[in-house]
Amino acid sequence: MQPTDEQRLIARVLDGHAEDYGYFMERYGAEVFRLVARLVPMQQDAEELVQDTFVRAYDRLPTYTGEASFSTWLCSIAYRLTVSWLRRQKMNYISIDERQDISDTDIDKLLDDETRIHELRTACAQLTPDEQTLINLFYYDDRPLREIAYIFGQEQGTIATRLHRIRKKLYLIIKQMEKHDR
């Protein structure tokens, strides 16, 4: 379905045909769920948050201006709801001293080295949910920085800087794991 058709469908939903909203859940439910599930460990909590997202989006449908695609708009709502849910849970994550000076070439080399996929997976699991979401949106979903910035409610430059820091963090985690293994 083209964005213009979706706009027409939105107009119909706003006109009182609530059942047409089901299309958006079928179409974007999995995408929103993937985003939430990366941040929230329990399936049930994730499902509930996705439902909250669609309910909130339905309530705010009159304010959707079309400045971003509908899926990006939904993801930004899901992200905000999930972050406030996580704040209430008060979870703790590891921190790494990122002040060390490391060359970008070393980081590039490591993140390109396909013999290190297993270590990278372990390192990714140690990132905060927020960081995991960011790298998944960028590397797995292949979303452009503009869309990620919209979802996170931040500037594109900030997202680029955060990605850079996450890459560095992954490098440091792997180096730390290597030190422990020796």
Next chain:
Amino acid sequence: MTDNALRKALTQQAEEHPMRLPSNFAYTTLRRIEREQKARERREKIVAILTIAACTIVGIAAIVWFYGAALKSAIMVMLRQPEGLSILPAMTFCALFLLLFNLYLRRKFADY
């Protein structure tokens, strides 16, 4: 910067733990939206009724406060006169007529 290894690590991770929404997700969410909409409408109705009631009470209180004494004496004068109560049947008829007409209109336009 291609970060191929990182890309593959994330793809493997996602494919190893595929999480899916339940098949009835859209249905249950639509039901929830319906329920919440009804609850909101009920709340709005209650707020509207309470607002109207409060306004009516304040209005009547203001009339009584400003014109209470004058009204009382006027009613007493009316009641003392023999033809004073003759207006009552007409007033009762009008009130009943308006009440029934209101009920009829409410039923007729209930869906709008």
